[in-house]
Amino acid sequence: MKIIDPHIHLFDMENGDYQWLKPESxxxxxxxxxxxxxxxxxxxxxxxxxxxxxxxxxxxxYDNQKPWRELQYLENSCEVAFKSIAMLDITMPHQLFLQQFELLACNPSFVGVRYILEDVNDDFFSQSHVLENLKHLGNKKVIFELQFPFERTALVDEIINLLNEYPDFKMAICHGGFAPTSSQAKQIWRKNVAKIAKFKHVIIKCSGQEMLSTTHRHIDATRFQVHIDECISLFSDERVLLASNFPLISLAMPYSNYWQMLANMYAKQPKLWSKLSIENALNFYFH
Structure with missing residues (x-):
């Protein structure tokens, strides 16, 4: 049972910054x-x-001012096969963005960029240099990781506009687009996810269940499987990936227990399990 985990984080606290992990932040x-x-x-x-x-x-x-340093740290310390999604500030002036992109692209593990959109305003994509920077990613055929709640219709529609212009732009939805639990919000989430699922170069990663509540980290396996199956119904079994969000998953359960829970869900569907746990990640990130 071979696995590729398509969403993990490693920390080197001695040499990295990790401002978000500090108690005052x-x-x-x-x-x-x-x-x-x-x-x-x-x-x-x-x-x-x-x-x-x-x-x-x-x-x-690790170092948001010089994001290539994180890739260098990983490439110097990891032995397992891996790919890197780097931090790159898409709000930077375009020429500075291009300079940083080239420094990232020099690293063999580099395949894409994440810029967290959870806290941006609805008019975020109206900034011309943001769109210019994103279009560069599309032209270079690198992955852009989408991390924000998919209840935010205005942001989803801006992404759809970008995909209409660049239909083969590879994008990954992190943590299932933070599917809400309330029925009304869930309807909005499903409608927005369905809109973006029509683009064949967009995948969705099912992970981050431990982030739904910061006071109750427990993962309900039955509810999680319903969510995974719903993503499969929208994206097909070719574009859904199971992931851990390590080490945050350890706030809810040990890493090995998490993957065993997922394996148990699809124990009677070995072909589907293989797609969700390794094949789809291999095709999207490693090929």
Missing amino acids: GPFWPDKDKIARSFDESALSLSKPMQLKGFVHIEAG
């Missing part, structure tokens, strides 16, 4: 101190017969 989670330490790839341990064959590292704030 947000997010102000009551249990943030439990993950405010170094994690290397040896922490990604699975119980047999599962075996980690690779991972996708999502930027974790």
